[in-house]
Amino acid sequence: MLSVAQTIELLARVRQGMSDSAVRTSELDRDFAMRSHKLRVQFETEMATEKSRAQSKSNSANADAIEQQKQVEASFIKRRARIAAALDNARKKRFSQIEAEEGRHTFENQSHILEAERAREADTKKNKATHESFTAALANERTALDRLVARGRATLGGFRSLARLMDGPLNTTQLLDPTADENEMLDLLRGFRDEAARQLSRCNVLVLPVFFRVFRLWLCLLLIAGVPFAFAPEWRRFDFAALPTNLWLLIGATLGGIIALYLLANKLVTPHARGAAQSLTAARSLAEACAQKAGISFKAEVDRIQSTHSSATQMLNARWKQVSGDAKTLREGWNDRLNDQAHRLQLANEERKRLWLKSVNEKHSDLTTKLHDRLVAALKHLESGYADSLARLTATRDEGRKSLENQWQTVTTPALQTLSTAGSTAEKLFPAWRPELWKEFRLPDDFTHSAKFATLHVDTSKISREATELNTAQTIQASDLTVPLLLSVPVQASVLFETKTSGHEQVIGALNNLILRLLTSAPPGRLAFTIIDPVGLGQNFAGIMHLADFEDRLINSRIWTQQAQIEQRLADLNEHIEKVTQMYLRNEYASLADYNAQAGRLAEKYQFLVIADFPTNFSEVAVKRLQSIAASGARCGVHILMHWDQRKTPPVEFVPEELRKNCICIVPRGDGFALSNANWEGAKLTLDAPPDAELATKLLHQIGKDSTDSYRVEMPFEEVAPNDNELWSLDTTNELRVAVGRTGATKLQYLALGQGTRQHGLIAGKTGSGKSTLFHVVITNLALWCSPDQVEFYLVDFKKGVEFKTYATHKLPHARVIAIESDREFGLSVLQRVDEELKRRGDLFRKLGAQNIAGYKNAGGTEAIPRTLLLIDEFQELFVEDDRVSQGAALLLDRIVRQGRAFGIHVLLGSQTLGGAYSLARATIGQMVVRIALQCNEADA
Numbered sequence: 056m057l058s059v060a061q062t063i064e065l066l067a068r069v070r071q072g073m074s075d076s077a078v079r080t081s082e083l084d085r086d087f088a089m090r091s092h093k094l095r096v097q098f099e100t101e102m103a104t105e106k107s108r109a110q111s112k113s114n115s116a117n118a119d120a121i122e123q124q125k126q127v128e129a130s131f132i133k134r135r136a137r138i139a140a141a142l143d144n145a146r147k148k149r150f151s152q153i154e155a156e157e158g159r160h161t162f163e164n165q166s167h168i169l170e171a172e173r174a175r176e177a178d179t180k181k182n183k184a185t186h187e188s189f190t191a192a193l194a195n196e197r198t199a200l201d202r203l204v205a206r207g208r209a210t211l212g213g214f215r216s217l218a219r220l221m222d223g224p225l226n227t228t229q230l231l232d233p234t235a236d237e238n239e240m241l242d243l244l245r246g247f248r249d250e251a252a253r254q255l256s257r258c259n260v261l262v263l264p265v266f267f268r269v270f271r272l273w274l275c276l277l278l279i280a281g282v283p284f285a286f287a288p289e290w291r292r293f294d295f296a297a298l299p300t301n302l303w304l305l306i307g308a309t310l311g312g313i314i315a316l317y318l319l320a321n322k323l324v325t326p327h328a329r330g331a332a333q334s335l336t337a338a339r340s341l342a343e344a345c346a347q348k349a350g351i352s353f354k355a356e357v358d359r360i361q362s363t364h365s366s367a368t369q370m371l372n373a374r375w376k377q378v379s380g381d382a383k384t385l386r387e388g389w390n391d392r393l394n395d396q397a398h399r400l401q402l403a404n405e406e407r408k409r410l411w412l413k414s415v416n417e418k419h420s421d422l423t424t425k426l427h428d429r430l431v432a433a434l435k436h437l438e439s440g441y442a443d444s445l446a447r448l449t450a451t452r453d454e455g456r457k458s459l460e461n462q463w464q465t466v467t468t469p470a471l472q473t474l475s476t477a478g479s480t481a482e483k484l485f486p487a488w489r490p491e492l493w494k495e496f497r498l499p500d501d502f503t504h505s506a507k508f509a510t511l512h513v514d515t516s517k518i519s520r521e522a523t524e525l526n527t528a529q530t531i532q533a534s535d536l537t538v539p540l541l542l543s544v545p546v547q548a549s550v551l552f553e554t555k556t557s558g559h560e561q562v563i564g565a566l567n568n569l570i571l572r573l574l575t576s577a578p579p580g581r582l583a584f585t586i587i588d589p590v591g592l593g594q595n596f597a598g599i600m601h602l603a604d605f606e607d608r609l610i611n612s613r614i615w616t617q618q619a620q621i622e623q624r625l626a627d628l629n630e631h632i633e634k635v636t637q638m639y640l641r642n643e644y645a646s647l648a649d650y651n652a653q654a655g656r657l658a659e660k661y662q663f664l665v666i667a668d669f670p671t672n673f674s675e676v677a678v679k680r681l682q683s684i685a686a687s688g689a690r691c692g693v694h695i696l697m698h699w700d701q702r703k704t705p706p707v708e709f710v711p712e713e714l715r716k717n718c719i720c721i722v723p724r725g726d727g728f729a730l731s732n733a734n735w736e737g738a739k740l741t742l743d744a745p746p747d748a749e750l751a752t753k754l755l756h757q758i759g760k761d762s763t764d765s766y767r768v769e770m771p772f773e774e775v776a777p778n779d780n781e782l783w784s785l786d787t788t789n790e791l792r793v794a795v796g797r798t799g800a801t802k803l804q805y806l807a808l809g810q811g812t813r814q815h816g817l818i819a820g821k822t823g824s825g826k827s828t829l830f831h832v833v834i835t836n837l838a839l840w841c842s843p844d845q846v847e848f849y850l851v852d853f854k855k856g857v858e859f860k861t862y863a864t865h866k867l868p869h870a871r872v873i874a875i876e877s878d879r880e881f882g883l884s885v886l887q888r889v890d891e892e893l894k895r896r897g898d899l900f901r902k903l904g905a906q907n908i909a910g911y912k913n914a915g916g917t918e919a920i921p922r923t924l925l926l927i928d929e930f931q932e933l934f935v936e937d938d939r940v941s942q943g944a945a946l947l948l949d950r951i952v953r954q955g956r957a958f959g960i961h962v963l964l965g966s967q968t969l970g971g972a973y974s975l976a977r978a979t980i981g982q983m984v985v986r987i988a989l990q991c992n993e994a995d996a
Contacts, residue, residue: 056484056505057477058543059719063733065470066513066538070735072467073515079459087452091445098441102434109430116426120419124412131408135401142397149389157382164375168368175364182360186353189237193349196244197342203251204335210258211328221332237348240341247338254331474538481507481539485572488746493754498579498761504648506572508550508565509540509721510741511730517737540730540740542569542719544661545646548694549685551718555701558723562698563595566665567745569696570599571754573663574609579762581658585624586614586665589672596665598751605759618672625680628664628693632684635659635691638798647692656768657797659692666697670705678709685717770797772832777840785840787922788909791961793837795829806833808963809922812984814956818965819996820989826965827858829987830926833963834862837924843868844919849889850874851882851925853932871923879940882933886947889925889960893951896920896958908959923960925951930964934974949979969995 057065207221485507486492513536542548550569552562573582588595593614602609615624635647639659644650651658664684673681684693695718705711720731721740728740745751775794777784785792790809798804807813820826837846848867850859851874863873872885899918905911908920927933933944952962962983968991969980988996 056480056503056541056543057473058505058547059540059730060547062474062477062511062538062540063730065474066511066536066733066738068470069467069474069515069536072463072470076459076463076467080456083452083455083459087448090448094441094444094448098437098444101437105430105433105437109426109433112426113423116419116422120415120422123415123419127408127411127415130411131404134404134407138397138400138404142393146390146393149393150386153382153385153389157378160378161375164371164378168371171364171367171371175360178360178363179357182353182356186349189241189349190346193241193342193345196241196248196338200248200335200338200342203248203255207251207255207328207331207335210255221335224336235348237345237352240345240348244338244341244345247334247341251331251334251338254327254334257327258331471536474536478537478539481541484576485539485541488568488744488750490750490753493750496575496754496757498758499576500578502544502577502581504544505541506544506569506576507539507541508569508572508743509728510743511538511540511733512536512739512741513538514737514739540719542573542694544694545648545689545692547719548661548663549689549718550696550721551714552698552721552728553701553723554698555723557726558728559698559700561728561742561744562721563591563667564744565742566667566696566698567596567598567751568743570596570663570665571745571751572743574758575754577661581660582663583609583611583660584663584665585611585628587616587621587624588614588667589616589618589621590668592616595667598748598755601752601755602759602762605756606762606764609759609762616672618674618677621672622674622677622680625664625677625684628662628684628688629680631662632687632691632693636687640691646690651692653801656770661692661694662688664688664693664695664697666695668703669697669699670703670709671700673706675706675708678706682708682710682713685714689717772835775803775832775836777836782839783842783845785845787841787845787959788912791837791846791922791924793833793840795832795836806985808924808961808985809956809959814985815952815962815983816964816985816987817980817983818963818987818989819967819969819991820965820987821967821991824989824991826967826989827854827928829989830858830928830963830965833924834859834867834926838867838869841869841921843921845921847871847921847923848873849885849923849925851885851927851930853879853882853927853929858928879933879935879944882927883940883944883947885925886944886951889923889951889955890947892923893955893958893960896960897954900958907957920959923955923958924963925960926963926965928965929967931966931968931974945976945979948975952979952982968992 204221211221484503484505515535542550552558552565554562570584584599586596586599593600593616596614599610600614603613607613611624615621635650639650639654640647644653647659647661664681666681670678681695685695688694695714697714697718715731721728721742722731722734723729724734724740728742729738730740746754774797787809790807792805792807792809794803795806796804806816808816818826818829834848834850837848846869848862848870849872850862850870851872852858859873860875862870863875867873872888874881874885899916899920900906900911903911903914903916905914905916908922911920934941948962951960955961964975964983
């Protein structure tokens with residue numbers, strides 16, 4: 056389809072073609088008369104000057120020969136320079152390839168050295184951990200041995216000599232076997248320890264040793280109790296000599312029996328005591344030997360790791376030296392080959408020079424001979440030449456006329472055909488407003504990016520003054536033209552209708568026609584109109600309001616009339632232009648059409664600003680905003696359809712030329728209109744009228760029905776989900792980052808938590824605004840991208856628990872808690888569980904001196920610390936009552952929000968509204984800087 060600018064260009068081409076044809080025909084006739092006269096004068100003088108001309112040609116031939124010799128020499132020098140340059144380029148190219156290969160090998164070698172260094176660090180860390188683990192186990196065994204020694208002393212407490220065996224001297228030299236493994240020695244130590252325990256257990260089951268142990272205790276207690284009696288006066292006056300002999304004999308027999316029993320008990324317990332003492336001594340000696348052996352093994356492993364690393368490094372360094380040597384050899388070899396090739400080419404160049412010079416000299420000799428022969432022949436044929444020249448002049452005139460005819464056929468006729476074809480195409484795309492042509496109307500799937508608004512009738516006999524005056528044949532051949540005028544989106548889609556004393560009704564009809572043409576040419580949801588009617592108060596576009604019954608966003612809710620409303624709507628459009636320029640186009644797309652071609656389902660709609668009776672109710676602020684839209688809007692898909700009533704004085708800030716240069720200008724001419732840049736005699740402009748009210752209403756109802764929910768955009772989840780080879784590939788050590796949708800034509804929109812102040816999120820949206828869907832996208836996509844060691848969920852839903860139940864049903868491995876009941880007490884318990892996890896992580900981090908998850912892992916933390924995401928939908932339900940639950944929830948949430956950042960704990964809260972008597976404290980909400988406003992009321996937004 057042709058834009059208005061293209062149509063005018065074609066008409067100008069036709070107009071110019073007609074003028075050129077008339078003027079050129081007249082010039083051909085005058086030129087023939089002048090040239091034939093000159094030819095006669097020339098013939099009379101040629102005979103006298105022929106000889107001098109021949110001499111001149113001879114001199115010229117000599118000069119040409121000299122010039123050709125210079126050219127041969129210059130060609131030789133240039134070719135020699137090209138050979139040298141080619142040699143230099145070939146040398147540079149080959150050397151660059153060698154250097155690239157050498158660099159690749161060097162990079163691989165450096166990578167292997169880095170891998171060897173990492174292997175050494177890993178082996179060293181593993182060796183250290185093994186040594187520390189063994190040392191801890193040995194310390195446990197030593198503690199067990201110390202307890203066993205103490206047990207032995209207690210068991211043999213009645214036999215002092217045997218009890219001293221428990222502290223026998225150690226002998227590690229005999230037990231330290233160079234070939235033995237410390238783990239084997241540790242197992243042997245445990246065997247000795249178990250053997251000593253068994254021997255002591257046997258001592259405990261013997262009656263006599265137990266008796267003397269108890270007897271010893273009883274004797275000690277008796278002595279302690281008898282001390283007061285020994286010092287009592289009555290006891291000191293007791294006469295031991297008065298005791299009977301039989302009593303003394305009984306005391307002696309009793310003491311002898313006790314001594315005999317003691318000796319027997321000693322004999323019974325001695326083998327077990329010595330066995331236990333030997334096992335304990337051996338076990339303690341082995342403990343010392345194990346410690347020594349572990350230290351030796353640890354040092355040996357350190358030496359082995361260092362030796363392996365050194366040998367690998369030496370091998371890689373040797374390989375690097377070999378690569379460098381090979382590269383040097385290649386450079387030297389290629390340099391010699393290239394020098395030889397250049398030498399051969401220079402020899403060939405010199406031979407070529409010699410042959411060219413020989414050819415030039417031979418040609419010069421032949422030319423001198425031919426010039427002499429031509430001089431004789433020329434003198435004989437001058438008369439016949441005159442006749443031939445005259446005939447050629449006649450033929451030239453005839454050919455000029457034929458050329459003009461051909462030019463008409465090749466330039467002007469195609470332009471006429473293009474205009475005719477454009478008219479036929481426009482008639483098909485934009486049929487007349489007759490009901491029978493619109494019975495089966497449905498909105499198209501593709502936008503034609505154009506709309507017909509007028510017809511230009513051209514009388515070809517009048518548009519060219521020169522053709523009219525000369526009355527050429529081409530003027531008679533060209534028939535009158537009827538050319539459609541179309542808006543072209545986005546190239547030329549703004550129209551400025553100017554009126555003075557008349558034409559108001561025609562312009563209003565043309566504006567209504569344009570709105571309907573655009574609406575019937577675009578798919579649902581691709582266009583939006585902002586209509587301003589300050590004089591008619593909406594009456595001029597009353598029929599268009601039928602669209603508001605179905606989809607009010609098509610016309611921005613209503614028709615605007617008041618000054619403040621106009622200023623606000625223009626401000627909205629300027630803001631839209633800023634958004635499209637800064638967010639979508641930037642320096643990547645030339646116009647919104649290019650962006651939409653890439654954006655697909657996220658294509659931005661085209662905006663049309665329709666204005667009647669400008670400048671009524673337009674303030675200076677509104678005029679500035681209007682001129683800004685005219686200057687920048689076309690690239691961003693914002694176009695103006697405007698009626699300017701010139702009877703009214705515009706604001707001082709209004710600069711008409713700023714508006715005109717960005718619009719198709721329709722100016723008044725007599726009782727009608729004309730294009731400002733095609734206001735020719737013979738060109739008449741007719742504005743298209745809108746359909747009758749019945750057909751317009753029918754079409755608007757159909758457009759409204761087809762456009763219902765047309766602004767709804769759905770994106771498949773697959774566009775943000777990972778590929779099969781990317782499942783569980785995301786690392787959340789430094790940040791929790793997940794794609795939740797698309798922004799712009801090709802970019803993804805991410806929800807990112809964990810960096811800077813972006814730690815917690817707040818989502819607000821009315822019922823049905825997509826809040827739960829957003830939660831599901833976040834949970835599902837994080838579960839696909841991250842393993843349970845990278846992210847875990849605490850899911851709470853106060854909408855009867857139905858949203859998150861599916862994760863409990865299918866046992867989502869990332870979910871630690873899923874609240875499937877909307878109980879406030881349970882919600883509080885979830886917050887308490889997260890608070891306990893915060894405290895636990897705090898203890899872990901403090902032990903290692905870590906500030907965050909990355910620091911914890913760098914400090915050697917072995918326990919997996921996933922990012923914790925607490926999601927609460929309809930969180931305000933926790934605060935519907937001013938009770939213990941709401942107070943506790945507010946306190947816990949505030950602590951989690953303020954302290955959770957350092958420990959990888961993040962909170963994402965969703966709510967239909969943030970208003971109400973009871974809600975989360977504003978200080979807590981202030982910490983949640985990630986805000987997502989879905990469709991919600993103005994206060995929440």
